[in-house]
Amino acid sequence: MAAAARCFGPEREAEPVKEARVVGSELVDTYTVYIIQVTVGSHEWTVKHRYSDFYDLHEKLVAERKIDKNLLPPKKIIGKNSRSLVEKREKDLEIYLQTLLATFPGVAPSVLAHFLHFHFYEINGITAALAEELFEKGEQLLGAGEVFAIGPLQLYAVTEQLQQGKPTCASGDAKTDLGHILDFTCRLKYLKVSGTEGPFGTSNIQEQLLPFDLSIFKSLHQVEISHCGARHIRGLVASKPTLATMSVRYSATSMKEVLVPEASEFDEWEPEGTALEGPVTAVIPTWQALTTLDLSHNSISNIDESVKLIPKIEFLDLSHNGVPVVDNLQHLYNLVHLDLSYNKLSSLEGVHTKLGNIKTLNLAGNLLESLSGLHKLYSLVNLDLRDNRIEQMEEVKSIGSLPCLEHVALLNNPLSIIPDYRTKVLAQFGERASEVCLDNMATTEKELDTVEVLKAIQKAKEVKSKLNNPEKKIGEDSRLSAASCVRPSGSPPSVAPTSASLPQPILSNQGILGDE
Numbered sequence: 001m002a003a004a005a006r007c008f009g010p011e012r013e014a015e016p017v018k019e020a021r022v023v024g025s026e027l028v029d030t031y032t033v034y035i036i037q038v039t040v041g042s043h044e045w046t047v048k049h050r051y052s053d054f055y056d057l058h059e060k061l062v063a064e065r066k067i068d069k070n071l072l073p074p075k076k077i078i079g080k081n082s083r084s085l086v087e088k089r090e091k092d093l094e095i096y097l098q099t100l101l102a103t104f105p106g107v108a109p110s111v112l113a114h115f116l117h118f119h120f121y122e123i124n125g126i127t128a129a130l131a132e133e134l135f136e137k138g139e140q141l142l143g144a145g146e147v148f149a150i151g152p153l154q155l156y157a158v159t160e161q162l163q164q165g166k167p168t169c170a171s172g173d174a175k176t177d178l179g180h181i182l183d184f185t186c187r188l189k190y191l192k193v194s195g196t197e198g199p200f201g202t203s204n205i206q207e208q209l210l211p212f213d214l215s216i217f218k219s220l221h222q223v224e225i226s227h228c229g230a231r232h233i234r235g236l237v238a239s240k241p242t243l244a245t246m247s248v249r250y251s252a253t254s255m256k257e258v259l260v261p262e263a264s265e266f267d268e269w270e271p272e273g274t275a276l277e278g279p280v281t282a283v284i285p286t287w288q289a290l291t292t293l294d295l296s297h298n299s300i301s302n303i304d305e306s307v308k309l310i311p312k313i314e315f316l317d318l319s320h321n322g323v324p325v326v327d328n329l330q331h332l333y334n335l336v337h338l339d340l341s342y343n344k345l346s347s348l349e350g351v352h353t354k355l356g357n358i359k360t361l362n363l364a365g366n367l368l369e370s371l372s373g374l375h376k377l378y379s380l381v382n383l384d385l386r387d388n389r390i391e392q393m394e395e396v397k398s399i400g401s402l403p404c405l406e407h408v409a410l411l412n413n414p415l416s417i418i419p420d421y422r423t424k425v426l427a428q429f430g431e432r433a434s435e436v437c438l439d440n441m442a443t444t445e446k447e448l449d450t451v452e453v454l455k456a457i458q459k460a461k462e463v464k465s466k467l468n469n470p471e472k473k474i475g476e477d478s479r480l481s482a483a484s485c486v487r488p489s490g491s492p493p494s495v496a497p498t499s500a501s502l503p504q505p506i507l508s509n510q511g512i513l514g515d516e
């Protein structure tokens with residue numbers, strides 16, 4: 001894939017050699033289909049046609065381009081599917097196609113380009129087809145405000161065309177002028193770039209390895225990118241002033257690849273507006289309009305310092321990655337929704353210092369055994385803890401006192417198989433048990449009654465524990481005695497007020513006899 005991995009730059013290779021070889025045939029019903037392997041530079045793909053397709057192509061080329069009528073091998077009525085005839089025809093049809101490609105070495109006639117599927121796989125054919133589509137439907141798409149879907153191969157073709165320095169209308173057909181693409185992309189607001197897993201179509205082209213430039217898009221508000229190579233994408237930073245929502249999935253190995261692609265050129269960098277300390281070789285503008293960022297389903301292994309470039313982010317999705325630690329998020333003062341589900345988190349210690357204003361937190365599918373780091377997330381409303389390793393009901397106390405928490409999910413943890421799991425969890429929320437929705441199920445009246453019983457039992461246990469703790473009682477009696485001895489001279493001894501709501505000290509028989 002040498003051609004696919006070429007770097008951006010002003011110097012381009014010469015026009016790649018085009019070849020078409022008939023590599024075989026197959027019998028379909030009552031006719032023979034010829035298998036054509038087309039090669040352009042390092043890209044190759046397969047096309048299948050029966051003889052009648054060749055005949056139709058030839059008729060059009062004779063009428064439009066005045067090629068030799070006798071160039072195509074003649075029809076055969078008798079024995080047309082015999083092995084000997086088919087083998088001879090394979091050779092003759094290959095010579096025919098090679099002659100046509102030699103006759104039109106630059107931009108192939110549209111009828112020949114479509115016959116060889118240039119509009120799917122070859123740079124000139126792809127851009128011509130896209131330009132014609134936008135010539136006919138571009139204004140309608142822009143007016144409707146719809147998301148425009150395009151593939152990495154198409155963007156690669158446009159990028160290559162622009163950097164080859166050719167006329168924007170090399171074919172001579174005004175409908176295929178590259179200007180139609182540039183006019184459309186300059187005004188487009190909603191873009192979706194979706195690649196393929198594995199080879200594209202019948203070709204050897206790996207779309208995730210193709211470099212392309214998005215700087216032709218000047219007004220993007222939303223962009224979705226999937227199955228592309230983030231390290232091969234350039235020009236997205238041109239949309240920083242307008243881009244509010246960005247999704248990059250199945251494409252990145254780090255956050256920096258997406259947020260600071262230009263940082264690879266510098267040893268040290270800081271976001272624009274930062275008070276600079278020490279040597280800095282670059283000051284990089286922030287994504288000043290970006291409020292929603294989806295980086296799920298990538299291979300990101302840490303939350304790096306590039307988050308400083310998204311200071312206005314409100315919704316951040318980092319699910320289905322390999323993040324082991326919550327870090328650097330203290331820079332995101334506006335963050336209210338965070339999805340870290342299905343990562344490698346095993347500890348939440350100190351997480352409240354990173355997520356001060358968080359309202360929705362998804363931590364499902366991690367390696368968590370303890371919830372001790374969540375006890376100070378006072379703004380938290382929604383918390384998903386499914387599919388973790390939480391065993392002890394005691395851990396739920398860490399979130400039981402959070403004043404705003406309304407939705408909690410704890411299914412598929414070891415503690416979720418404990419008898420009366422729901423009521424025991426709800427009891428940890430005390431007076432707020434009725435306000436909590438556990439595992440997407442509202443709390444029932446029956447559960448609330450059981451919670452009240454559990455609370456009463458717990459309170460009784462606490463009272464009994466105090467009464468049965470002699471060391472604690474002796475300490476309290478000593479403090480009371482000391483307090484009664486320290487009083488102003490001449491003043492009468494004070495009597496401690498009693499309270500019906502508090503347990504009174506119990507005097508032992510020995511104490512009573514001693515007074516006598």
